[in-house]
Amino acid sequence: MNLIDSPIHLHSVEKSFMQGFSCHKILHGISLSIHVGEVFGFIGPNGAGKSTLINSIMGFIQPESGEVLINGVAPSVPQSRKYIGYLPEGPRFYERLTAAELLLFGGRASGMSKAKVCEAMDLLLDKLEILNAKDRVIGTYSKGMKQRLGLALSLIHDPATLILDEPMSGLDPIGRNLLKNIILDLKARGKTIFFSTHILNDVETLCDRIGLIHQGRMLYCGDVKGFKENGMGFEDRFMQLISTAGNG
């Protein structure tokens, strides 16, 4: 496949962390190519290495070996992130800025004009139902509101590719439903969405393809239909794959 067709491309990525005095391998040769316009769900239990992989994609950490390309460019090049929207896990912001100031920063940093950001901002905050808190300092936000603001920040410049780390966490059922609709809407507009989650609800209905990671190894990567072998439920299959890998 042509690299330009793949907004996110990883080839045998390996990453270790020092934990105390010993070195632990967290990612074991992960290879992955995301297609344009698909919704890719990256699932796995806590501590599987999902955030670590996303951090390598964003250039926050440097893998020891392997290749990471965003739209054909290495993450060490800042411009690789021009068309990327990123939501960190449990996002934190400068607490004394208002949502409007934060979004203005985000939009301008991604090359938008001030007028364009202000126009996009109200629509987005309204869609995420936090428009009334637009001029409040972020320090006064609840966890769920911060999560929604994080989403707004990742979407402000209408990026072609979205990388969302645990987007469902911290959201109430209404918020989850909202997010689901936003993802479907983005997909309809041809955006590529890569998100990680340990919550399996909705993954089945939202995603075109999924990747299952456990202890830093890809156990499955492919479409949802192929995942549910011989009539097994989604969650049962997830448990089965993980327990067999754990035993083996």
Place this chain on the structure above:
Amino acid sequence: MSNGISLVAAITIKEGLRNRAMQGILAIAVLLCLAYITIIPMFAFDTGKVAVDLGSAFVTVAGLAIVIFLGIALLTKDIHQRTVCMILSRPISRTDYVIGKYCGLAVTVLLAVLMIAGLTIFTSWIGTKLILEMKPPRNFSWGVLSISVFFQYLSLLLLMAVAFFFACLTTSEYLSMLFTVGIYVIGNSLETIIAVIQEGQYVKVGPAYLAILKAVAWIFPNLSAFDLKVYLSYGLPLPWSQVGWTAAYGICYISLLAVATLWIFKRKEIT
């Protein structure tokens, strides 16, 4: 200046000026100025010198507090709480982030220094009207005053570069504070210590020890060189070439620290 640098600087200034620490420092400065009017009359003579010493102490203490509490806290928080992700997930390089952050804090410190210096000058002016024995220092000159405040600011900028270096190196808030305060104390006293030793009147040490001390003095920033308040309080003429060299020294030192800090920060893992 690149777009990224100015955007990062802008949010840093906003975040900095709204910080409790900043407001607390300014509140304390107002209280100190009130105290200052009551202290001055206790000195029957040399009120001008006392005013200069106290005023410059205010600027130093407040500037130091901002560098330590704001500079280090904001930077280490950025790395630990991953707030830096909201910046680095944009097409902004790490270099632009560090420089933008430094510039933003430099402006914040400048505003604080100007406010406190203004407050002190205003208090002194009121003092000369209210208290009969209070007089401005001999040969008082606004030019020397401005240059002296500017050099105090420059030494704070140097200290902030030190703070940035340690914050990136250790990513621990308390360690960075400890090291920065340590550098501040050493940087202010090492020259005096060497001078005392060389005089040989009070302390006697071997020449090897003195040589080591002198070598060490090259590594630590000589912060006492930036202290020009004697020229202001005694109305002495400024030694221009020395002042020029000090400024160049400060700028070189900051640049070298910046290179080291950027080298470290570019390799930093943000997890």
